[in-house]
Amino acid sequence: DAKTTQPPSMDCAEGRAANLPCNHSTISGNEYVYWYRQIHSQGPQYIIHGLKNNETNEMASLIITEDRKSSTLILPHATLRDTAVYYCIVRATLGNQFYFGTGTSLTVIP
């Protein structure tokens, strides 16, 4: 599974969009991009995933560049409850495991 690179921390004003970047320059064609978050040492929570097209669900949007070497998770209207560590993971079609890095600690500021 490819490695990912994320900034260690970010701040975002409450009500504004939070844009969390992830670099996965060694991603291969059969690897999906996943985003999870972990709030206060709880179990990781699934947010969204995609292969090459942009994706949107009730929680967030995922923008994947055309070359698939990077992606951005967008929380459209950040709230204080979105303060968490966000993990970007790439996972192969037949990959059995999720490999977590150290993620981005997002702080939403009132």
Added chain:
Amino acid sequence: NAGVTQTPKFRVLKTGQSMTLLCAQDMNHEYMYWYRQDPGMGLRLIHYSVGEGTTAKGEVPDGYNVSRLKKQNFLLGLESAAPSQTSVYFCASSYLPGGNTEAFFGQGTRLTVV
């Protein structure tokens, strides 16, 4: 629908003691995983299972054993606990082996070895 349930939620062990952590899922998932998380670090895979009766090593398997006798349960054992095994342990399960399926996580077991 409980999802993924871990037992116990907290435990304190003395060095050299043994214990078993239980993970149970009610989603009929084939794939189950055990991770550990140390302060300020991401999750690291200990062992995983691709189906009943199977287990495989992850990134950090030393000092742990696992068993998957029933599809819904994945047990993590510490035969002789060491202070280095103080950590938060997370179990997860998924329906498919990879790609287009998410994994569901339990709420964690906080283990302290003194």
